[in-house]
Amino acid sequence: MFWLLAACLLIAESVSANVTLPEFFGNGMVLQRSQPIYVWGWADKGEKVTVQFKEQKQSVKTGNDGKWMVKLKPEAAGGPFVLTVNGKNNVTFDNVMMGDVWICSGQSNMEFHVRDVTKAAEEVQAANYPQIREFTVKRAAAKEPLEHVAAASWYPATPENVGNFSAVSYFFGRELHKELQVPIGLIHTAWGGTQVEAWISRKGFLSSETFRQMMSEPLGIDSITGPNGYPACLFNAMIHPLLPFGIKGAIWYQGEANAGRAYQYRQSFPLMITDWRNQWKQGDFPFYFVQLASFDANNGKVEGNSRNGSTWAELREAQAMTLSLPNTGMAVITDIGERNDIHPRNKQDVGKRLAFNVLKNVYAKPVVPSGPVFKSMDIQGDKAWLSFTDPGTGLMVKDRYGYLKGFEVAGADGQFHYAKASVINGKVVVSSDQVATPVTVRYNWADDAADGNLFNKEGLPAAPFRTDTWKGVTEGKGYQLPAKK
Numbered sequence: 001m002f003w004l005l006a007a008c009l010l011i012a013e014s015v016s017a018n019v020t021l022p023e024f025f026g027n028g029m030v031l032q033r034s035q036p037i038y039v040w041g042w043a044d045k046g047e048k049v050t051v052q053f054k055e056q057k058q059s060v061k062t063g064n065d066g067k068w069m070v071k072l073k074p075e076a077a078g079g080p081f082v083l084t085v086n087g088k089n090n091v092t093f094d095n096v097m098m099g100d101v102w103i104c105s106g107q108s109n110m111e112f113h114v115r116d117v118t119k120a121a122e123e124v125q126a127a128n129y130p131q132i133r134e135f136t137v138k139r140a141a142a143k144e145p146l147e148h149v150a151a152a153s154w155y156p157a158t159p160e161n162v163g164n165f166s167a168v169s170y171f172f173g174r175e176l177h178k179e180l181q182v183p184i185g186l187i188h189t190a191w192g193g194t195q196v197e198a199w200i201s202r203k204g205f206l207s208s209e210t211f212r213q214m215m216s217e218p219l220g221i222d223s224i225t226g227p228n229g230y231p232a233c234l235f236n237a238m239i240h241p242l243l244p245f246g247i248k249g250a251i252w253y254q255g256e257a258n259a260g261r262a263y264q265y266r267q268s269f270p271l272m273i274t275d276w277r278n279q280w281k282q283g284d285f286p287f288y289f290v291q292l293a294s295f296d297a298n299n300g301k302v303e304g305n306s307r308n309g310s311t312w313a314e315l316r317e318a319q320a321m322t323l324s325l326p327n328t329g330m331a332v333i334t335d336i337g338e339r340n341d342i343h344p345r346n347k348q349d350v351g352k353r354l355a356f357n358v359l360k361n362v363y364a365k366p367v368v369p370s371g372p373v374f375k376s377m378d379i380q381g382d383k384a385w386l387s388f389t390d391p392g393t394g395l396m397v398k399d400r401y402g403y404l405k406g407f408e409v410a411g412a413d414g415q416f417h418y419a420k421a422s423v424i425n426g427k428v429v430v431s432s433d434q435v436a437t438p439v440t441v442r443y444n445w446a447d448d449a450a451d452g453n454l455f456n457k458e459g460l461p462a463a464p465f466r467t468d469t470w471k472g473v474t475e476g477k478g479y480q481l482p483a484k485k
Contacts, residue, residue, distance in 0.1 A: 018043070018087075018088070018089050019041060019042070019043045019047070019049055019085055019086070019087035019088065019089055019090075019091055020041050020042050020043070020091075021039070021040070021041035021085060021091065022040070022041065022147075022148065022149070022241060022242075022245075023148060023149050023150065023151045023152060023241075024135050024137075024149065024152070024154075024187065024242065024245065025039070025041075025083075025093060026093060026135075026153055026154055027093055027094050027095055027096075027153070027154065028094075028095045028096070028097075028133055028153070028154040028155070028156065029093065029096055029097075029133070029135070029154045029185065030096075030097045030098070030099045030100075030101055030133050030154070030183050030184065030185025031075075031096060031097070031098055031099075031101070031185075031246065032098075032099075032100065032101045032185075032245075032246030032247055032248060033074070033075060033076055033077045033098040033099055033100065033182065034074050034075075034076065034077075035074050035246045035282070036071050036072065036073065036074055036246065037053070037071070037072040037073070037074070037075065037246060038069060038070075038071055038072075038244050038245065038246060039051050039053075039069070039070050039072065039083070039085070040067070040068060040069035040070070041067075041068060041069075041085070042062070042066045042067055042068070043062050043066055043068060043087045043088070044062065044066060044087075044088065045062060045063070045064055045065075045066050046061055046062060047061065047062045047066075047068075047087050047088060048060075048061050048087065049061070049062065049068045049070075049085060049086070049087045050085070050086045050087070051070045051072070051083070051084070051085050051086075052083070052084045052085075052086075053072055053075075053081065053082075053083045053084075053096075054075060054081055056072050056073060058070040058071075058072065075098050076098060077098050077099050077100075077182040077183065078097070078098050079095070079096060079097035079098055079099075079183060080094070080095040080096060080097060081096045081097070081098070082094055082096065083096050097131060097133070097183035097185070098183065099131070099182045099183025099184055099185055100176065100180070100182060100183070100184055100185065100248040101184075101185035101186075101187065101245070101246065101247045101248055102169070102172070102173065102184070102185070102186055102187070102247065102248055102249055102250065102251060103187050103189065103242070103247055103249070103250040103251070104166055104168065104169035104172070104186050104187065104188045104189070104190065104250070104251050105188075105189050105190050105199070105238075105239075105250060105251075105252055105254070106190050106194075106252050106253040106254035106290075107190060107191065107192050107193055107194045107253070107254045107255075107256060107257055108190075108192030108193060108256075108342075108343060109168065109253045109254075109256075109290070109293075109342075109343060109344075109347075109350075110166055110168055110169070110188070110190040110251075110252070110253040110254070111166060111188075111190045111191070111192050112166065112167050112168065112343055112347060113163060113164055113165065113166070113167060114127075114162050114163050114164070114165045114166075114167045114170055114347075115163035115164065116167070116343075116345065117167045117345050117346070117347045117348065118345045118346050118347075118348070120163070123162070123348075124159050124162055124163045125159055127157050127158055127159050127161075127162035127170075128157075128158065128159075129156070129157040129158075129174060129177055130156040130157070130158060131156070131177065131182075131183040131184065132156065132157035132170070132173045132174060132177050132183070132184045132186070133154045133155060133156050133157070133183070133184070133185055133186065134154070134155055134157070134161075134165050134166065134169065134170070134173075134185075134186040134187075134188055135152060135153070135154045135155075135185070135186070135187050135188065136152055136164075136166070136188045136189075137149050137150075137152070137187065137188065137189035137238050137242075138150040138152060139191050139227070139238070140237035140238060141198075141224045141226075141227050141229065141230065141233040141234055141236070141237050142224070142233055142236040142237040143221070143224060143230055143233065143236065144236060145201070145235075145236045145240040146236055146237050146240060146241050147240075147241055148241055149237070149238065149241045149242075154185075157170060157173075157174070165186070165188070166186070166188040166190065167347035167348075167350075167351070168251070168253055168290070168347050168350050168351050168354070169186045169188050169251065169351070170186070170351065171347055171348050171350065171351025171352060171355075172186075172251055172350075172351035172352075172354045172355050172358075173186050173351075174351070175351060175352055175355030175356075175359070176355055176358065176359070179355075179359055179363075179365060180363065187242065187245075187247075189238045189239065189242070190253075190254075191227045191234060191238070193227065193228070193257055194227045194228060194234060194254065194257055195228050195257045195258055195479075196254060196255075196257075196258050196265065196268050196269055196272055197228075197231045197232075197268060197479050198227055198228055198230075198231065198232070198233050198234040198235070199234050199235050199239065199254075199272055200231070200232060200235060200268065200271055200272045200275050201232050201235045201236070201239075201240070201275050201279060202215050202231075202232045203275070203278075203279075204232075204235075204271055204272065204274070204275030204278070204279075205231060205232065205271075207271075207274075207275070208267065208271050210264070210267050210268075210478075211231075211268075211271070211479070214231070214479075214481060215231065215232075219231075219481060219482075219484070220484040221482060221484055225482075228257070228482075229482050230482060231479075231481070235275075239276065239279075240279070243279055243280060244280060244281060244282075246282070247280065247282065247285065248285070248286065248362075249285045249286030249287060249288065249327075249358070249362065250276065250285070250286070250287050250288070251287075251288050251289065251290075251354050252287065252288070252289040252290070253289065253290040253350070254289075255269075255291075255292050255315050255319060256292065256295075256315075256342060258315060259292075259297065259311040259312050259314075259315045259474075260311055260474060260477060261474055261477045261478060261479060262311055262312075262314035262315035262317070262318050262472070262474040263314060263318070263472060263474040263475040263476070263477065264474075264477065264478050264479060265315055265318040265319070266318040266321055266322075268479070269318060269319065269322050270322050270324075270325055273287050273322070273325055273328065274325070284325075284326045284327045285327065286327050286328075286329075286358060286361075286362045287325070287327065287328050288328065288329040288330070288331070288354050288357050288358055289319065289322070289328070289329075289330055289331070290330070290331045290333060290350055290353075290354065291316050291319050291320065291330050291331065291332050291333060291334070291463065291464075292312055292315055292316050292319070292333075292334075292337075293333045293334060293336065293337030293338075293344050294334050294335075294337030294338075294339065294446075294447070294448045294449045294450040295312065295337055295338070295339065295341075295342050295447060295448060296339045296340060296447060296448045297311065297312050297447040297448075298447065303446070303447075303448075304446055304447030304448070305416075305445065305446040305447075306408050306410075306416040306442050306445045306446070307416055309472060309473030310445060310446050310447050310473070311447070311473060311474055312446075312447040312449075313444075313445045313446055313447065313449070313464060313466075314472045314473065314474050315474075316334075316449075316463075316464050317464070317465075317466070320463060320464075320465070327361075327362075329354075329357035329358065329361055329369065329370070330357070330370070330463070331350060331353035331354045331356075331357060331370070332353070332370065332371055332460070332461050332462070332463045332464075333349065333350055333353065333461075334444055334449040334450065334452060334461060334464060335398075335450065335452070335453075335455075335461045336349050336350070337448075337449075337450060339448050339450065353370070353460070356368065356369045356370065356460070357369045357370060360391075368391050368392045368393075368456070368458040368460065369391055370391060370460055370463075371390070371392070371454075371455055371456050371458075371460035371461045371462050371463065372388040372389065372390040372392070372395060372454065372455075372456050372462040372463075373388060373389045373390070373462070373463050373465075374386060374387075374388055374389075374443070374462075374463070374465040374467070375387045375388050375389045377441060377467045379437070379438055379439075381437075382431050382435070382436055382437065382438065383429055383430065383431045383438070384409060384429070384430045384431070384438045384441050384467075385427050385428075385429055385430075386427060386428040386429075386430060386441060387427055388427075388428070388462065390456050391456075392456030392457055392458040392460065393456065393457045393458065394426065394456065394457050395423050395426060395428070395454065395455075395456060395457075396423075396454075396455045396456060396457045396459075397422075397423060397453060397454065397455075398453040398454075398455050399453050402422070402423075403422075404421035404422055404423065404428065404453065404454060405421075405451045405452060405453050406443050406444045406449070406451040406452030406453065406454070407419040407420075407421040407428075407430050407441060407442070407443050408441065408442045408443075408445065409430055409431065409432045409435050409438045409440070409441050409442075410435065410438070410439055410440050410442075410468075411435045411436065411437055411438060411439050412437070412439050414470065416442065417432040417434045417435055418432070419431060419432045419435075419441070420432065423454075428454065439468070440466065440467045440468035440470070441466070441467050442465070442466040442467070442468075443462065443464055443465050443466075444462075444464035444465075445464060445466055449464055452464065
């Protein structure tokens with residue numbers, strides 16, 4: 001019995017002595033260039049830990065909780081390098097690159113794999129980008145913030161691996177890599193069907209007048225059922241463990257699960273972005289997102305439009321309003337959705353449009369970032385003249401006969417009618433024989449918003465919009481806490 005006890009004590013001492021790091025520190029990882037490099041982990045209480053990377057070397061002693069962290073000076077893009085961490089044991093990470101790291105998050109359209117996209121076989125075969133690397137955070141939910149994610153590895157974008165990559169993140173990263181010629185790290189942390197409230201921290205909720213009361217008292221939930229079973233549960237398990245890993249920014253594709261509460265998304269989505277920025281302590285880092293595609297959300301039973309009300313149009317509006325936050329951008333994809341599939345397979349253009357925004361606004365590259373955006377309306381008689389802000393070289397109608405589609409007009413009675421529309425001298429002129437004096441105009445205001453064909457000459461679509469602020473169908477519908485268990 002004595003020898004068995006002694007053996008157990010020796011094993012316990014050996015295990016406790018090991019220096020460990022977060023699971024996303026691994027061979028082939030990408031570290032953020034031109035920013036301080038945080039390296040952290042756990043060891044025995046009071047243990048000396050030494051970190052060495054390139055010409056830098058720092059030592060630190062762990063605290064009473066066994067945690068340690070060093071802050072290395074910024075390094076330029078390049079690699080491969082070796083990162084070593086030494087304590088009572090030695091840890092070595094090979095093939096480490098310095099580049100730009102992007103968080104890629106959201107729900108199922110961010111999870112959607114390269115192997116399932118249009119022309120998937122060709123894309124997989126052509127993937128020869130070993131300096132584009134992805135780490136996928138495995139699905140997890142938690143009531144309290146976690147320090148660890150499940151063990152996983154960094155994989156390079158090669159034919160053997162890329163089929164399992166997030167398609168949006170890969171095509172986004174591919175455009176950046178081609179243009180910038182630096183390594184790109186993609187941390188894919190997404191879960192299908194998730195509501196935005198699952199991705200906001202408790203601290204974030206407490207900073208909001210709308211949600212503070214909800215989180216100020218214990219929720220009384222013993223277990224979590226699914227990813228939406230507890231507010232903050234995905235932040236706790238799939239975002240918090242990543243902090244404070246250096247990143248360049250984040251891309252986001254989510255919103256379908258919040259369409260029924262689109263009006264409140266005007267508050268919850270900006271709250272999430274601000275919360276992540278506060279948590280990362282990297283300032284207003286770039287945050288770029290995808291506006292909802294076109295989709296028949298009601299399966300043909302009730303058409304979502306201006307007459308019946310459209311939850312998806314209201315969610316797109318809430319997304320567009322989030323652009324009031326600094327250092328944000330939006331990829332419009334209403335023209336590449338699929339009416340009967342909430343998961344459109346053309347993810348190539350989604351990634352490209354995110355990249356166009358980022359290349360222009362983050363990296364100052366000479367590209368056109370997006371399509372036309374509504375600016376103002378001038379009523380002249382029975383016609384509405386619409387002006388647009390366009391980062392491209394002019395408006396274009398994608399129709400062989402030059403007919404504009406997707407426009408509606410209403411008078412003071414609030415009844416919408418399909419409108420005639422055309423481009424004249426760089427403006428869009430809208431009218432209807434049934435509306436003598438227009439009051440408001442809407443464009444692509446529908447769940448399935450594929451009719452709209454206003455683009456700029458660079459081929460990027462105009463964002464949906466409305467000129468009125470009339471009450472929508474989601475106003476007054478708010479987030480409800482899960483039932484107590």
